[in-house]
Amino acid sequence: MRKGFLEYCTLLILRKKASYTSDIIEGLKSAHLIVVEGTLYPLLTRLKNDGLLSYEWVESTQGPPRKYYSLTDEGVVLLNNLGEAWQELSSSINHLNE
Amino acid sequence: MKKTLSVNLGGSVYHIDEDAYQELMDYLQEVKSHLGNDASSSEVLIDIEQRISELFGEWMKGRREVITASDVQKVISILGRPEQFDNEASEATEDAEPQAAGPKYERRTEERYGSAHRRLYRDTENSMLGGVCSGFAAYLNVSVVLIRLIYLCLIFFGGTGFLFYFLCWIIVPEARTAAQRLEMQGEDVTIENIEKKVREEAGKVKDRVDGYMKSNRFQENVRTAGNGFVEAIRVIVKVFFAFLAGVIGLAGFIVLLGLIFALLVLWTGNIHFIESWPHDFQPLQNALMNPSSATWMTFGLILAIGIPFIAIFRLLFTRALNLKRTSAWEIWVGFIFWFIGIGLCIFSGLHLLSYCGGVWI
Numbered sequence: 151m152r153k154g155f156l157e158y159c160t161l162l163i164l165r166k167k168a169s170y171t172s173d174i175i176e177g178l179k180s181a182h183l184i185v186v187e188g189t190l191y192p193l194l195t196r197l198k199n200d201g202l203l204s205y206e207w208v209e210s211t212q213g214p215p216r217k218y219y220s221l222t223d224e225g226v227v228l229l230n231n232l233g234e235a236w237q238e239l240s241s242s243i244n245h246l247n248e
Numbered sequence: 249m250k251k252t253l254s255v256n257l258g259g260s261v262y263h264i265d266e267d268a269y270q271e272l273m274d275y276l277q278e279v280k281s282h283l284g285n286d287a288s289s290s291e292v293l294i295d296i297e298q299r300i301s302e303l304f305g306e307w308m309k310g311r312r313e314v315i316t317a318s319d320v321q322k323v324i325s326i327l328g329r330p331e332q333f334d335n336e337a338s339e340a341t342e343d344a345e346p347q348a349a350g351p352k353y354e355r356r357t358e359e360r361y362g363s364a365h366r367r368l369y370r371d372t373e374n375s376m377l378g379g380v381c382s383g384f385a386a387y388l389n390v391s392v393v394l395i396r397l398i399y400l401c402l403i404f405f406g407g408t409g410f411l412f413y414f415l416c417w418i419i420v421p422e423a424r425t426a427a428q429r430l431e432m433q434g435e436d437v438t439i440e441n442i443e444k445k446v447r448e449e450a451g452k453v454k455d456r457v458d459g460y461m462k463s464n465r466f467q468e469n470v471r472t473a474g475n476g477f478v479e480a481i482r483v484i485v486k487v488f489f490a491f492l493a494g495v496i497g498l499a500g501f502i503v504l505l506g507l508i509f510a511l512l513v514l515w516t517g518n519i520h521f522i523e524s525w526p527h528d529f530q531p532l533q534n535a536l537m538n539p540s541s542a543t544w545m546t547f548g549l550i551l552a553i554g555i556p557f558i559a560i561f562r563l564l565f566t567r568a569l570n571l572k573r574t575s576a577w578e579i580w581v582g583f584i585f586w587f588i589g590i591g592l593c594i595f596s597g598l599h600l601l602s603y604c605g606g607v608w609i
Contacts, residue, residue, distance in 0.1 A: 171299065186328025188279070191295045195288045213305040214258045214298045 157193060158236070159183060161221065161229045164203065168220035194219055202228055252314055258294070258301035262308070264315040271320045272300075275329075282330035296327060366434030369423035370416070373449070376478065378417040386432045410485065493564055500557045504550060511546045545596035551589025555582050 163169060163177040171190050178185055194217075197203045202225035205217040221229065251266045264272070279296060283289035300323050304315055366389075371382035374392065381399055385392040403409035423432045430445055559582060 171295075186332050187299065187326055188296065188328035188330070188333045191292045191299075192283065192288070192333060195292045195295065199288055210302075213302040214260065216302075217295065 156183075156185065156189070157197060158229075158232050160190070160193065160197070161202070161225060161232070164219055164221050165226070165229060168206065168218045170208075170216045170218050174219075197225070201225075257304065258298035260301050260305060262301075262304050262315050263313055264320075265317060268315055268317040268320045271317055272315075272323075275320070275324055278330050279333075282333060299327065367428075367431045368420055369428055369432040370420050371429075371432060372422050372424075373429070378413070379422065380413055380416045380420065383416075383420060383423070383432065389434070497557070497561065500553065504554055504557070507546055507550050507553070511543065511550065544592050548589045548592025548594075548596060551585055552593055553589075555586035555589065558582070 159178060159181065160174060163174050169177070171187055171194070174190060174194075175185065175187060194203065198205065198219070202222060203219050204222050205219045207215045208218050209215050252263045253266060253269050255262050255264050255269065255272075276293075276297070280289070280293060283292055303323055303326065304319065307319060308315070366387060368387045369383050370379035371386050372379040374382040376382075376396070381395045382392050385395045388395070399409055399413070421428075423429045427442060430442065
């Protein structure tokens with residue numbers, strides 16, 4: 151069940167605003183999810199190659215330019231689908247918990 | 249005192265201690281092997297290098313001039329070791345320390361030289377016509393191109409290639425299931441491998457779909473040209489076979505004509521023609537000058553040879569000339585007449601032989 155979970159979380163974070171890797175890590179941390187940065191790079195690149203994310207280079211005064219990722223339209227669609235799936239899962243579990 | 253090197257990390261220059269450099273190199277190498285060989289891995293590597301560069305940049309502010317081993321270790325703990333690059337996110341309550349457990353690198357480079365039992369299959373995933381060449385290439389573990397080249401050479405300088413290819417197409421089975429494809433490449437048939445293979449091929453299908461959608465004009469043109477060439481070859485093959493059929497048909501036709509001619513000769517009783525033969529053929533002459541059995545013999549031959557020819561002709565050209573399919577009664581009639589023909593041949597043959605006595609033998 152964990153596979154894809156991280157992708158879902160990433161997409162959720164990116165829905166709010168375009169973010170850079172560190173921002174995403176922070177976002178995940180605030181949700182009590184700890185990952186190393188190395189996990190994110192392949193994940194983000196994969197999502198980008200699948201057409202769900204796009205990025206922009208933003209110049210920085212202090213170091214190399216950074217990739218700021220944001221959701222594409224496809225990404226938004228997928229996110230909504232995932233949201234529905236999540237709701238279904240959640241209600242199943244709740245039902246079983248009764 | 250330590251020796252330092254200069255490195256270019258993501259476009260910026262840093263001074264780095266020799267031992268730190270080694271540690272960083274090893275780490276980047278580990279990451280590289282972990283990521284494997286697909287198209288996205290180089291992108292990810294660049295991202296990682298740039299991130300490392302950014303971190304170093306932040307730490308080198310102020311009076312610091314050199315990256316030390318402890319800096320490298322810090323970077324590694326932030327980025328994580330490759331075995332931590334999986335999809336698992338750990339909850340904050342769990343032990344979030346980077347695991348020092350033994351490295352379990354995903355072996356991305358598949359073992360293509362499996363010592364396991366390798367079997368010959370037709371590889372229809374990578375096939376041009378029937379997958380025969382691809383199958384052989386997989387079995388012998390050489391490039392498909394090589395096998396195809398060899399095969400074409402054989403055809404052009406020998407000519408027996410066609411039949412061999414056709415036979416293989418019929419006899420060698422197609423590798424359909426994932427297990428069969430693993431066997432074809434000599435890898436162990438385990439659940440793990442099958443899973444890998446299915447995923448690999450799902451990826452290939454996706455790539456194929458992507459590739460198709462992203463293909464540019466040039467590629468399409470080359471592909472059309474290639475297909476055209478293959479089509480031309482196929483047409484040549486068909487023409488060749490048609491030609492063969494034609495030649496055989498013509499030969500048979502000539503034979504039939506000869507027989508009919510003989511029949512006419514016999515009927516009109518043109519015996520002088522036969523009389524003029526040299527004396528070695530005396531017994532044959534005697535036999536032939538007995539018109540009735542010779543006549544029957546010829547007639548029988550015509551039937552025995554002609555009917556099969558008609559049948560073959562019908563079979564081959566039914567589709568081409570849009571003839572109706574041979575009905576059952578046609579087949580029966582044809583068969584009966586052919587049988588009669590054979591019978592005539594046998595009887596008149598026997599008669600002719602008896603006529604000559606034991607002189608021939």
